Amino acid sequence: MLRGSHRNCYKRARGQSSLRETFTKMPKASDNLWDIALAEVQKKENVDGKEDGDGVEIWERSVFFVGNKNGGKTTIILRCLDRDEPPKPTLALEYTFGRRAKGHNTPKDIAHFWELGGGISLLDLIRIPITLDSIRSFSVVLVLDLSKPSNLWSAMESLLQVTKNHVNKVIIDMGKKNSKIANEIKQKMWKSMQKDHPDRELIDPFPIPLVIIGSKYDIFQDFDSEKRKVICKTLRFVAHYYGASLMFTSKSEVHMLKTRALINHLAFGLEKSKSLSVDINKPLFIPAGLDSLSQIGSPSTSERDIGQIHARTPIELWKKMYERTFPPKNISDLKEVKDPARDPQYAENEVDMMRAQKDQELEQYTRNASKSWKGMELDVSGR
Template sequence: MPKVSSDTLWELAAAEVRSRESGGVEEDGGEATGERTVFLIGSKAGGKTSLLLRCLDRDEPPKPTLALEYTFGRRAKGHNTPKDIAHLWELGGGTSLSDLIQIPVTPLNIRSLSVILVLDLSKPNILWGTMEKLVEAAQSQVEKASSQAQRGEKAKPGAKSQTSVHLPARVLPKDYPDRDLISPFPVPLLIVGSKYDLFQELDSHNKKVVSKTLRFIAHYYAASLIFTSIKSESLMSKMKSFFSHLAFGLDRGKTVSGDPTKPLIIPAGSDSFTQIGSPPANDVDISSLHAKNPKDLWKKVYERAFPPESINEQRELKDPAKDPQYKEPLIDAMRAQKDQELEQYKRNVAKSWKGLQLES
């Protein structure tokens, strides 16, 4: 009988533990455990659920997302091997429920986290505002969770005094385009322009403004960018590649398309400010806009072409029970009955108090 190798199960387990303790994090956010977290945020009714179901190959009708929802995906790596697991969170309500970002973004999953920002291309007037608020809210929570994770590691018995590598700060290659001019999002970020079929109905100049602006934003945050539509199998195939790259670490493909007349497909690191060019401001002198920085300049140019709508999602009704998209006839009828009973009770109580005041 051959001698058993010294690489026993215990040796392999010890090596795995050492790898985790040393901060063994993959380049795009995945850990050696085979579990990753993907957080979807974006435009209200922008198609996040539909895109997610298609990426998971689930043949079921999409339902409006109520606040924050969780699901998961699994992928077999091979015969008799543990499956990779992707924890998938989706935030509904556009920007109105951004406070809930703190729930899926925690110190426990920060090293395996990636974010997908879905922007509705058919509504360019609210696109910048949606992007800006959600990116800022997500970045703030990621940084907070990172700080908490680092403090937790340092508090462990026997922890090293040096700065821990458990922060998910992305270290870009030295040859990354415009490395010193951009502000990388702290975890892998994918920006998805949804409803490309409706976007095609815009005139050529407006499409150019949206396309160039999103290229700038994606490059500024060191994010990947893709335009897609659930009505196009070819575009959804490419979208699935990007999703599987974040969720399971698969190859995202090498396709790159920066032509504004076609759907944009630009993996992170494939663009540059030189290729993007200057903001498309044909009717105004850019120097007269008094921008504080390049991002502010692009914002001013974009909002000249697409003035932001005055309706703020924060002012919208936040009670899902009164939102028509969540209609449930039986439940709504019971709710109406209970509301009437409550109003009657309030009136009776008010009368009794008035009677007591008169008697006194």
Template structure:
């Protein structure tokens, strides 16, 4: 019987665990002592229903229908570097639920994976009011888990000093070249970062002034974090081709191409290091004195300006969605009905229990 995709997935996972337990993964690692040579990890996250799964499937050339991501899902991709050469492997993690399930990042972002880790954030261009909050929340969470993984890696390195196994080299956040634009004024993300603006076809329906604000702000955020920025749409083969080039560069170290586009009337294609603060300019605010916003730093200033134009959405609904059982994405009619019945029984039990305790107090 031919092996299914799931069989191959489990074989790969089992081989990785055995390699780690035997210590072979350290000797077979790359120059930084991370995952085996030719293996990389890509962590994909972003706005809810922004098309993350569809983009991932298209980048992997998989002709299958996209399904809603359940919490955190894993897959992998393989690519041959050339004839008679081992295939490069990309471990691919996708976080569902928008910002509500960010705690699950710790499963994929570990002391082992950070040595070859890249992060992709997909933001929904057609929902500008949620864009800044999504980027800020997810990037802060991802950076926290990368720093946690780095701390764990350092502890492992210390514990193995003098042991028979070679201790892996400590994780070091990426260092930008000396000639990187505005190197002293920005805050680079600790691992390679790609920001994808999805649903560009719907984004074009916004007014010209609003599109300019979103474009200019995303340019700043991407440059501030030393990230690449590309606009995409699953309805456009040309845009998906550019998106795939950026993805393949992170997943398989493939050539990213030399195409660059800063024109706000066209889809952005901006590799990390090709933009600058002088080209981006000041925040797009004309009716309010910028000095009156009392910003603590440039990023805070851009945030205040952006949220003046695109007020953030009501967070009360987001807090409610923090419980996956209340998320309509995971709804199951029979299970939800049974859950509602049990919740009602629980409330009645609490009321009866309260009455019993009050009665005991009175008797005493």
């Protein structure tokens, strides 16, 4: 599964000389394929330090996109980077980058964009981009497909839980090496929440900056108003509980401009918008820390319904109430996961010819082994 994805990452990195200054790590025996590819770029281009040819310091941030399969993650990334090209399906873990110069002879910013394909089928790959080296400047963008509300909670729950567990593990490892930095990361997420906010003791902020984007708003806006209300209130609660920003978007230029501004805040540290929209008849836009449980309200208008639900946590209560309106479908993201080794966008003559040869050898070995076993069975039966 990783072969095509990592090879694609390497080809991109090799063809973009502007990324030379970011590759400073020499390969070790424990390095994975991605680490080795980066080290190879460094060796071939004789890179030293973290400065470009003009000796200008470069600032870097990483943004990791996860979410529903075919939910629009690639489209958002391309539009944010002003790349006019049709989006291709993300098969595993994709990497690209954006670069922004603030002015003449001033620090240059680089943003590393990672995208996890396959919905929830490739959760193990989350550990690759989130490391001790990147954690201090790392952000997560969760893209949820509003047009498929029955698949929304399961994807959101799985992706957030696995990502959060891994981030916490990295922070613990960081604490063993540098407790000061680990504490800085832990305290950073409380900055968006005012000290006198009434919900400060009731929420559990995500360990690193998190943005939740509801995509395909153009389809969602035609839903029944009660269904839209349930989705909006539920996502508002989840975003507020995790100290995340929340926004709805579509492919329209107006919506994409707001999306791009929010992503640029994560990627390049640009000033974030202070606008606020909580009207269910309009796309939601709620920066982290600007919502409240009192404004969101309860997950159901009926106190009797809430009393019939047995839940141990607020998140569990909202989940059960949400799934009453949108029962989860038994459709797994694990189905129809394509083999990137056979995808034409990752074609490489020499590698593919060798792969075909090995496939033929394996097939021949299987046939020979099968004949041997049949022969042994005949010998046994003849005794």
